[in-house]
Amino acid sequence: MAQRWTDHSARRVAFEQLALPHAASLRGAARRWCSHASVADDAVQETYLRAYRTFDAFEPGTNARAWLFTILYSVCANERERARLRRVTALDEIPEAMLADPSQPVKPEDSLAESEVGRELAALAEPFRSAVLLVDVGELSYEQAARAAGCATGTLRSRLARGRRALAEKLAHLTRVRARAAHE
Amino acid sequence: MSDALHPSPEVLGACVDGALAARESAEVEAHARTCETCAGELRALAALKTQLRDGTGVGADPAFDARIRAALDREDGRALPRRVRPRWPYAALAAAAAALLLWAALPRAVDLPAEAAVLAREAAAQPSARTPAAALEARFAAAELPFAARVLDLGMMGWEIASGEVSRLAERPSTQILYRDATGRSLLCVMLEARASELPDDAARFDSGAITFFEFTRGDVTVVAWAEGDVLCFLAGRLPAEEVRALAVAKAMLPPPS
Numbered sequence: 001m002a003q004r005w006t007d008h009s010a011r012r013v014a015f016e017q018l019a020l021p022h023a024a025s026l027r028g029a030a031r032r033w034c035s036h037a038s039v040a041d042d043a044v045q046e047t048y049l050r051a052y053r054t055f056d057a058f059e060p061g062t063n064a065r066a067w068l069f070t071i072l073y074s075v076c077a078n079e080r081e082r083a084r085l086r087r088v089t090a091l092d093e094i095p096e097a098m099l100a101d102p103s104q105p106v107k108p109e110d111s112l113a114e115s116e117v118g119r120e121l122a123a124l125a126e127p128f129r130s131a132v133l134l135v136d137v138g139e140l141s142y143e144q145a146a147r148a149a150g151c152a153t154g155t156l157r158s159r160l161a162r163g164r165r166a167l168a169e170k171l172a173h174l175t176r177v178r179a180r181a182a183h184e
Numbered sequence: 185m186s187d188a189l190h191p192s193p194e195v196l197g198a199c200v201d202g203a204l205a206a207r208e209s210a211e212v213e214a215h216a217r218t219c220e221t222c223a224g225e226l227r228a229l230a231a232l233k234t235q236l237r238d239g240t241g242v243g244a245d246p247a248f249d250a251r252i253r254a255a256l257d258r259e260d261g262r263a264l265p266r267r268v269r270p271r272w273p274y275a276a277l278a279a280a281a282a283a284l285l286l287w288a289a290l291p292r293a294v295d296l297p298a299e300a301a302v303l304a305r306e307a308a309a310q311p312s313a314r315t316p317a318a319a320l321e322a323r324f325a326a327a328e329l330p331f332a333a334r335v336l337d338l339g340m341m342g343w344e345i346a347s348g349e350v351s352r353l354a355e356r357p358s359t360q361i362l363y364r365d366a367t368g369r370s371l372l373c374v375m376l377e378a379r380a381s382e383l384p385d386d387a388a389r390f391d392s393g394a395i396t397f398f399e400f401t402r403g404d405v406t407v408v409a410w411a412e413g414d415v416l417c418f419l420a421g422r423l424p425a426e427e428v429r430a431l432a433v434a435k436a437m438l439p440p441p442s
Contacts (some may be wrong), residue, residue, distance in 0.1 A: 049255065
């Protein structure tokens with residue numbers, strides 16, 4: 001049952017307590033859905049605003065993380081579509097020489113490859129990446145993830161299995177390469 | 185389920201996710217007790233899930249949390265008046281609705297300096313690293329903005345570019361460049377396609393050369409604006425007004441004659 005808030009301050013406090021702990025995960029996921037860290041952060045901010053506006057409809061006791069990831073997926077999908085329509089060039093299309101300045105420290109927002117699994121996940125093709133993000137990172141159920149992605153549950157299940165397999169193979173390959181290098 | 189008939193990767197995944205019916209899940213688990221291949225698959229899938237959940241977020245960032253809170257503050261500012269529900273008679277309510285419709289049809293006056301001040305406060309909390317001006321110029325060029333954006337070089341006055349992005353202000357594309365000085369103070373430069381006539385009328389005006397400047401105070405932020413053709417430029421920061429004024433005067437320029 002959704003909660004009716006009469007005290008605005010209490011509503012705000014409850015929202016922050018419920019939603020803000022997921023900010024780091026949401027930012028991590030958004031950076032794998034969006035072309036640039038600042039666009040991703042904007043998407044997370046928009047996610048929080050949408051969630052806040054519809055907080056009265058959120059059912060206490062249900063999975064807040066899944067709720068936020070569902071909104072984030074929608075925001076990022078819209079952003080990608082808008083970017084495509086505006087033909088906004090992504091940062092990675094700017095000549096590398098303009099961006100790679102070895103004398104400059106790496107900005108935190110650009111150091112996205114903070115873990116091997118994160119890097120390989122970012123490299124995964126759509127729609128497999130979204131299936132993995134929604135279920136494994138966002139903790140959505142198969143049915144919730146399928147609804148968010150606009151596909152059948154069976155399709156989502158298949159995408160998820162293929163995405164995980166591809167990820168596992170890439171990570172296993174990296175482990176083998178590292179072991180070989182250490183041996184040599 | 186025998187060793188010869190292994191569950192599919194989808195079924196193994198669903199088992200790890202707890203998405204199987206109890207009977208099916210028990211069958212898979214029974215099979216895994218006698219099949220090392222599938223038991224290994226289940227262990228690997230569980231480990232991958234943990235890796236994905238714990239290894240793909242960014243670190244906790246109090247500055248970003250502050251940004252979200254600031255956005256919620258602005259949302260509250262807009263939402264609060266809508267939450268007032270007076271018990272008026274229907275006629276009064278209808279009149280109010282008509283007035284509201286009329287108001288909605290009027291052009292919306294956005295307090296651009298206030299928006300710039302909010303951005304300046306948010307940007308001050310952002311992490312930064314020196315950014316080459318050439319990279320920013322390339323980023324702005326690639327964004328195909330509807331106006332000619334430029335990157336102010338404030339290096340001679342001790343202000344280095346800390347970060348820059350294409351974002352939106354008052355529903356319009358804008359460039360936003362954050363500068364920092366050696367003591368860590370911050371200054372934000374915002375440019376967007378707009379006219380000086382869109383500025384609120386509470387500005388302290390002053391002229392320098394052929395350019396008119398508009399100075400605003402929004403909370404603890406000084407905002408100085410000027411127009412370069414159809415581009416409106418803002419410098420905003422929690423700095424003494426004379427300092428922001430001097431930087432604006434030093435860097436403002438008239439657009440080339442078209």
